[in-house]
Structure formats: C-alpha cells, structure tokens
Amino acid sequence: MPPLYLRIIGxxxxxxxxxxxxxxxxxxxxxxxxxxxxxxxEAPAPTVGQYNLxxxxxxxxxxxxxxxxxxxxxxxxxxEIPQFVVREWQNVVNQTKSSNLHI
Numbered sequence: 001m002p003p004l005y006l007r008i009i010g011x012x013x014x015x016x017x018x019x020x021x022x023x024x025x026x027x028x029x030x031x032x033x034x035x036x037x038x039x040x041x042e043a044p045a046p047t048v049g050q051y052n053l054x055x056x057x058x059x060x061x062x063x064x065x066x067x068x069x070x071x072x073x074x075x076x077x078x079x080e081i082p083q084f085v086v087r088e089w090q091n092v093v094n095q096t097k098s099s100n101l102h103i
Contacts, residue, residue: 004054004093005038008069008079010047015071017049024068024076025056037070 008017020040025033035051043049049069064083068076 003052005050006035006053007048007050008067009045012047014047015077016046017043018070018072019043019049021070023049023051023070026066026068028063028065 020037022037023035033056035053038050038052065081067079070076
C-alpha cells in the first residue's frame with residue numbers, strides 16, 4: 001500500500017503547529033491513536049502539519065474522530081471530523097489498496 005498522510009494546513013494567522021509532535025486521534029469509543037509527524041525538522045509553513053497514517057488507517061477509520069493538533073506549549077487544538085468525512089477517507093484507502101493508485 002502506498003504511503004498515507006494527513007496534511008493539515010492552517011490559514012495565515014492561525015496558531016503554529018508544533019514540530020516534531022505527534023497527532024492524537026481519538027475515536028468516538030475513546031480509543032486513542034498516535035500518528036507520527038513527518039516534518040520533524042521544518043514544515044513548509046508554520047501552520048502546516050503532516051502526519052503518517054499508514055499503520056493506523058484500517059483500525060481508526062471506522063467512525064467520527066477527534067484530531068488533537070499539537071501547538072506550542074504542549075497545547076492542542078481539537079478538530080472534530082464527522083463520520084461522513086471519515087467514510088470518505090476510508091473509501092480512498094480502500095480504492096488505493098484495490099487499484100494500487102498512489103495518493
């Protein structure tokens with residue numbers, strides 16, 4: 001399966017994403033997953049984060065999730081991702097597995 005990354009981009013003036021910090025993903029059942037930061041040295045912009053979901057996709061993408069985006073000072077912005085969006089992510093993962101598409 002090709003790499004699967006989630007890139008989060010904030011608009012100018014948004015809080016800066018802390019690097020190298022992991023993305024915290026919490027499911028509606030309370031299960032917590034951690035995704036590694038792939039910009040450990042320097043991101044393309046201060047409000048950009050990108051995380052490796054390769055090993056997590058099959059397990060976590062089943063229902064709505066809460067993303068904990070790391071900020072400076074050990075703070076997080078929590079972003080609720082509804083189930084219909086998570087289903088779209090799962091469709092992309094499944095299509096990629098079945099057709100060997102690169103995303």
